[in-house]
Each structure stands twice: as structure tokens, then as C-alpha cells.
Amino acid sequence: xxxxxxxxxxxxxxxxxxxxxxxxxxxxxxxxxxxxxxxxxxxxxxxxxxxxxxxxxxxxxxxxxxxxxxxxxxxxxxxxxxxxxxxxxxxxxxxxxxxxxxxxxxxxxxxxxxxxxxxxxxxxxxxxxxxxxxxxxxxxxxxxxxxxxxxxxxxxxxxxxxxxxxxxxxxxxxxxxxxxxxxxxxxxxxxxxxxxxxxxxxxxxxxxxxxxxxxxxxxxxxxxxxxxxxxxxxxxxxxxxxxxxxxxxxxxxxxxxxxxxxxxxxxxxxxxxxxxxxxxxxxxxxxxxxxxxxxxxxxxxxxxxxxxxxxxxxxxxxxxxxxxxxxxxxxxxxxxxxxxxxxxxxxxxx
Numbered sequence: 001x002x003x004x005x006x007x008x009x010x011x012x013x014x015x016x017x018x019x020x021x022x023x024x025x026x027x028x029x030x031x032x033x034x035x036x037x038x039x040x041x042x043x044x045x046x047x048x049x050x051x052x053x054x055x056x057x058x059x060x061x062x063x064x065x066x067x068x069x070x071x072x073x074x075x076x077x078x079x080x081x082x083x084x085x086x087x088x089x090x091x092x093x094x095x096x097x098x099x100x101x102x103x104x105x106x107x108x109x110x111x112x113x114x115x116x117x118x119x120x121x122x123x124x125x126x127x128x129x130x131x132x133x134x135x136x137x138x139x140x141x142x143x144x145x146x147x148x149x150x151x152x153x154x155x156x157x158x159x160x161x162x163x164x165x166x167x168x169x170x171x172x173x174x175x176x177x178x179x180x181x182x183x184x185x186x187x188x189x190x191x192x193x194x195x196x197x198x199x200x201x202x203x204x205x206x207x208x209x210x211x212x213x214x215x216x217x218x219x220x221x222x223x224x225x226x227x228x229x230x231x232x233x234x235x236x237x238x239x240x241x242x243x244x245x246x247x248x249x250x251x252x253x254x255x256x257x258x259x260x261x262x263x264x265x266x267x268x269x270x271x272x273x274x275x276x277x278x279x280x281x282x283x284x285x286x287x288x289x290x291x292x293x294x295x296x297x298x299x300x301x302x303x304x305x306x307x308x309x310x311x312x313x314x315x316x317x318x319x320x321x322x323x324x325x326x327x328x329x330x331x332x333x334x335x336x337x338x339x340x341x342x343x344x345x346x347x348x349x350x
Contacts, residue, residue, distance in 0.1 A: 001031060006134060008025060013050045013054070013061060015061065016054045021327045026132070035075070038135060039089075039348075040151045040349060041155065043068075043336040044159070047131075050121070051337070066131060070094075070159060072091045073135070074087065074088070075087060075089075092130060094117055094130065096138070097112040110299050119131070133350075143306045146310055156309060159344075161297075164193050166190055173244065174197070177243050178194045178203070178246065179244070180245075181247050181254040182248035183206035183214060184249075185319050187215070190271070191204060196313060196314065202219055202220050205254070208339065210340070240260060240261050240263040245268045248271045248272050254272070255278050256278065256281060259290065260281070264289060265289055270293070319343040321345055323347075329347060332345050332347055333345075
């Protein structure tokens, strides 16, 4: 097997508040990997956690890690016989499942126990991400899209895929009343996806007035402060108001509230990655036969997300707060971590 190495300026996390823009040579196999020149990346909550805490949940930084799992680019080289073409613009799926285990063979790659997810410190050695000038990936990870689509739009492919998967976890939404607790980028994209899936009423909650404004721009009929007791009392009457609740905040109080707000035989979809112990009123879930469903990453929804963004079916740009050059990664992470100022911050590479 031939191995080539190229210079590669990268955004690398070394420790707490220690992210550097350095040269991280990229070794790749031109015989079976696609070389992509990265054009843009979106900063996710996990990138912020690696910067602020040198960990994201249970994934602890043990070695330097190239950040980033939301990114797009242009193909520079392909293996012989590839269906892809040099110069094609592609969204890159950061998922690298084993494709051999029982879960993968059942089409459940998102819960593969050996999943190598780009920009993640879950395994050691870590799996480098896409905040660099070039990445080497498999052909299956690349989803081409048309030249008419804006980079600033298409880089939302990964988080929108998370939202579409959550909607699929809820089942049919046509004619349903939906609540989304937590109006950050994922929550807002869930609102847009739910509206596209036929929900007739979409309501959002968030403590932040700025986030509530974004929620309405992204498809919510209205958004309220969850401490508004008048509204939340009404939502709990007659066994619950909403057919489906998407919990996207991870806040213990919000998680517990979904049992009250969901009507009998309804569904709660949990997306928020909270780390605190949660007291869930299981009795309410039991007597109302409410389904509690987890939602984690995505499978085929990544390709669907690319098509939705390419066609304009979802416009994510209200969520875009700022753009920075990739050598300004520290400034970008600082802004992205300030939720009073930012929803989604993007790094521009080309």
C-alpha cells in the first residue's frame, strides 16, 4: 500500500484552553482514500468542551486531537475507479462505523460500539477531525452536492442529520403537536425538521430571549421561557398537551417536565446530553404509556440532510452567528462558548 504525507495546518486541542493552529502532517493512502480540501467547518458543543475542559462527556483528551466533525470541502484526489470526481464539493460524514458487527449489519451503524467518530477522543489513539486544510476519508463518507449551494449552508449537514434522525425516532409527525425544550442549534434544527415532517404546531422553550427569537425564525410557532408557569400549567392539564416532546437541553428540570407535558400514548425523544442525575417521574410515563426514546447521531439521515440543505428545504442561516479564519480558531471557540452571543460559529478554510 502506498502512503503519501502532506503538510496540513490543523486546529489541534492539546489540553484545557490550549488549542493551537499548527502543522499536523497528514498521511493517507491514495489507493483507497479520498483526499478532500476542507473549505469550512462548524463548531459544535463537543469542540467547545474539548477546549474548555479537555473532555467531552466521557471522552477525555489523552493526546493532541484535531477538532471538528461538522465540515465540508472539495475533492482533490480519488482512488482509481471511484465514482467521485476531482473538483466535486462534498459534505463529509464524520461517522466511521466498523460495518462488521451485528448492529452495523442490521443498519444501526449509529450505535456501533466500535464507531470511530471524527474529532472524538472516545478511543485512544483519538480520531482526528476535520478542522484542518485536508482530510483523508472513505468514498462512503463523501456526499456530493451542487455548486449552487452556499458553503455556509451546507456545513450544517451534520447537525441537521442529528435533527432528522430525532424526528425519525418520534415516528409520524403529520398533524402532531410538538414541543422542543432547548433552543440551541440542535433544538432549532429539530423544529425545522419537525415542521418539514408535517407537525401542525411546534412550540419551543429556552431560558435565553435570544434563543427564543431564533426558535421562531427556525420554525416554532412561538417560544416561551420555561419558568412561565401560566403556559406550563396549561400544558400539563388533561394529561398533557403535546403528542411529541423533543428534549434538546439536557437540563434535569426540562427532562423531568416532558413526562407532564406529553399526552397519553405520546412520545418523548431525548437528544440533550445532560450529565447530572435526573429524577424522572416514571409513574407518569407508566400510567400514560408515554414512550421514552433516545436519539443518537444518525445513519442514512446524513444524505437526506445534504439534499434538504441543497434544495433549500431548510434554511439554517439564522443560526449562523459569526465566521472566523481557521487561524483564528481560539477566538472562534471563545465566541462559540459564549451562549449570550453565539448560536453557531464557523471556521473558513478556503
